[in-house]
Amino acid sequence: DIETQRKLSYICPMWKKGSLKEPKSDGEVLALACSDDGRFAAMGRRDASVAIYDLRSSQMVQTFKGHKGPVTSLAFRTQENQLFSASQDRCIRHYNLDEMAYMETLYGHQASVTAIDCHKRERPISVGRDRTARAWKLSEDTHLIFRGGGKISSADCLAMLQDHWFVTGHDDGYLSLWFTEKKKAVATIQNAHGTERAIGRGIVSVAGLKGTDMVATGSSDGYLRLWNVQTGDTLDERGLTSLCKIPVSGFINDIAVGPKAKFCVAAIGQEPALGRWDRVPKAKNRFGIFKLRCQDTADDDDDDDEDCDSPVFSPVYS
Numbered sequence: 001d002i003e004t005q006r007k008l009s010y011i012c013p014m015w016k017k018g019s020l021k022e023p024k025s026d027g028e029v030l031a032l033a034c035s036d037d038g039r040f041a042a043m044g045r046r047d048a049s050v051a052i053y054d055l056r057s058s059q060m061v062q063t064f065k066g067h068k069g070p071v072t073s074l075a076f077r078t079q080e081n082q083l084f085s086a087s088q089d090r091c092i093r094h095y096n097l098d099e100m101a102y103m104e105t106l107y108g109h110q111a112s113v114t115a116i117d118c119h120k121r122e123r124p125i126s127v128g129r130d131r132t133a134r135a136w137k138l139s140e141d142t143h144l145i146f147r148g149g150g151k152i153s154s155a156d157c158l159a160m161l162q163d164h165w166f167v168t169g170h171d172d173g174y175l176s177l178w179f180t181e182k183k184k185a186v187a188t189i190q191n192a193h194g195t196e197r198a199i200g201r202g203i204v205s206v207a208g209l210k211g212t213d214m215v216a217t218g219s220s221d222g223y224l225r226l227w228n229v230q231t232g233d234t235l236d237e238r239g240l241t242s243l244c245k246i247p248v249s250g251f252i253n254d255i256a257v258g259p260k261a262k263f264c265v266a267a268i269g270q271e272p273a274l275g276r277w278d279r280v281p282k283a284k285n286r287f288g289i290f291k292l293r294c295q296d297t298a299d300d301d302d303d304d305d306e307d308c309d310s311p312v313f314s315p316v317y318s
Contacts, residue, residue, distance in 0.1 A: 002263060002289060011053050012043060030273065032254075033074035035081055040097055042083055044071030050085050052097060062100045066093055072274065073115045075124060078210060084124045086113035092126055092136070106136055108143055115158040117166065119210055125166050125180075127155035133168060135180050146183055148176060159208040159215055165231050167208065167215050167240075173200020175217060177229060177240055187239040193219035204272060207255035207264070214243075216264055218252025220280055224266060224290065246290055250283025263291050 001008055012029060031044030034055070041053045048067040053060050069088035076083055081097040092106040092113060111129035118124040127133045131154045133146040148155075153172035160166040164180045175192035176185040191200045201219050208215035213229045223245035230239045248266065253273040257264045266288040271279050 002258065002265070005289060009058055011041060011055070011058050012051070031071055031074045031085075033076050033083070035076045035097070036079050037081075040076075040081065040083075042074045042076070042085075042097075044074050044085055044087075046070040048087065048089070050074070050083075050093075050095070052083075052100070062097075064093070064095060064102055066102065066105070067091065069112065070274075072113060073126075075117045077118045077122065077124075078120045082118075082122070084116050084118055086116040086126055086128075088112035090128070092116060092124070094138070104138075106138075106143070108134055108136075108145075111154075114154070114156050117158050117160040119160045119163045121163045123163065125158065125160060127158045127168055129154045131155075133158070133166075133178065144180065144183075146178060146180075146185075148174070148185060148188075152176070152188070157203060157206040159206045161208045161210060161212065161215065161229060162231070165229070167206055167227075167229065169203030169206040169217055171202035173202060175203060175206075175227070175240060177231075177238065179231075179238075186235065189240050192217060193221040193223070193225065196221075205252050205255045205266075207257055209257040209261050212261065214257070214261060216255050216257060218248070218255055218266060220251045220278065222247060222249055224248045224252055224255070224264075224288075226292075248288060250280045250285075251278075257292075261292050263289060265289050 028046040029043050030046055033042045041055055043051045048069055050064040051060055052062040067087040067089050071085050071087050073086040083095040083097055085093045090109045094103040096103055109128040109130055113126050113128040116124055116126040122138050125135045135144040152174050153170050155168040155170050157169040166178050168176045173191045175189045177187040179186050193201045201221050203217055203219050205218040215227050217225050225245045226243040228241045228243050230237055232238050250268045251272050252266050253269050254267040268288050269285045270283045
């Protein structure tokens with residue numbers, strides 16, 4: 001409960017040695033997504049399954065199998081119960097949770113798929129280790145391919161802001177803004193989270209409030225960074241501008257922005273979500289809550305005319 005800053009219950013039980021028959025790695029949760037109506041939570045696991053939980057009863061209602069590798073990302077279509085799952089087996093699977101049915105599998109990526117997102121239109125966008133981003137036109141059974149060029153590495157995370165605009169974070173520190181009518185990125189920021197040993201620090205997570213011009217990115221540089229996205233009609237009116245940064249120690253493995261951007265939450269760990277190739281020893285594995293709205297307007301949502309001079313950042317950890 002964000003308002004009271006309390007943990008209400010466990011949905012997926014913690015693994016305890018000797019208490020479960022399956023190995024610890026089988027039930028490891030790598031991805032999580034919730035439907036906009038607050039009814040369903042989907043969990044992607046290392047054992048290649050997608051578990052669906054009913055949040056009203058905190059019970060698992062369905063398990064989808066079919067992937068041949070760990071599930072790395074999940075995304076619900078905005079205001080719909082359509083779910084997309086991405087996996088290291090290079091495939092994307094489509095589900096309809098109203099019918100609790102598997103719909104189809106999307107093929108095209110030549111390496112593991114690292115992230116996927118979807119907005120209002122039935123056109124999800126994914127990124128993979130093949131250094132491409134792909135927009136899937138489900139009704140036409142085809143897809144568009146976007147390439148960052150030879151100097152940019154593969155993307156680890158993705159966030160859609162509008163149906164035609166999305167942002168990608170890359171493991172070499174690049175942050176790119178894309179327009180689906182262009183095959184190349186319309187704006188790119190190098191070393192968005194600084195450098196480490198003269199190499200750009202990889203961006204681990206990116207999230208945005210859909211329908212707005214704000215995104216948040218996370219890495220291991222000690223800051224959660226907020227960016228303003230310009231999506232104008234001309235090249236001069238398009239770009240990414242840094243707004244501010246919030247001190248956070250550790251790897252920010254995932255981010256979610258709350259309604260009306262009043263707060264955001266982050267999953268913080270000592271190590272990256274998908275491996276142990278790096279570590280921040282002084283960090284703690286925890287859940288962070290960050291208030292983004294000014295104190296004088298956060299309690300009064302009806303007054304939309306008052307502007308704040310600057311947002312107030314109040315980190316709360318659990």
